[in-house]
Amino acid sequence: IVNQTLTVSLTTHNDDAEAFIISEALHSYFHLDDITHATVKGLENISYIDQLDHNTIKSSSHPLTIHKEVDRAYINTNNKLTLTDRNKTVTMISRGSSSTVVWNPWIEKSGQMSDFHTDGYKKMLCIETANVYDNLISIDPQKSHTMEVQIITTL
Numbered sequence: 001i002v003n004q005t006l007t008v009s010l011t012t013h014n015d016d017a018e019a020f021i022i023s024e025a026l027h028s029y030f031h032l033d034d035i036t037h038a039t040v041k042g043l044e045n046i047s048y049i050d051q052l053d054h055n056t057i058k059s060s061s062h063p064l065t066i067h068k069e070v071d072r073a074y075i076n077t078n079n080k081l082t083l084t085d086r087n088k089t090v091t092m093i094s095r096g097s098s099s100t101v102v103w104n105p106w107i108e109k110s111g112q113m114s115d116f117h118t119d120g121y122k123k124m125l126c127i128e129t130a131n132v133y134d135n136l137i138s139i140d141p142q143k144s145h146t147m148e149v150q151i152i153t154t155l
Helices: 106-112
Strands: 003-013 020-022 024-031 039-041 048-050 056-058 070-075 080-084 089-095 099-104 124-131 137-139 144-154
Touching: 003 024, 003 137, 024 144, 080 124, 089 124, 124 144, 137 144
Parallel strands: none
Antiparallel strands: 003 144, 020 137, 024 124, 039 080, 048 056, 048 070, 070 099, 080 089, 089 144, 099 124
16 A cells, blocks of 8 residues: 655645635545446535536435536534545545535536536546635634645555
């Protein structure tokens, strides 16, 4: 078993005299063998905004599997998620983040994207460490906020 680790962080500093509010996301795109064999654990029983269903709030008690277009913003998420595919496991550990966005364009939308292969949806999943919707961040003057994700891939 081989582990590979990547840590990415984003720091926003407020140089202004007044506080401001930000939303933020680190867009992590994962290459998969086959999207229909991928599972995301750690989002069970967490409310999400289904951006494909008029921003309806939903939740599921099951690990996430992808069998159609998905565009979800999970609110108040855990700091650890696990993506499993046929040949690898990816663990994401976040800090300074309270949201997770999951996206896959599926068949129709991927065919309309000029920078995306027609069947590219079969081989990818985007999981974003984020602060969105109810989890926006307020940064006081002369203060900073750092959001970080550690991605550990086990082959």
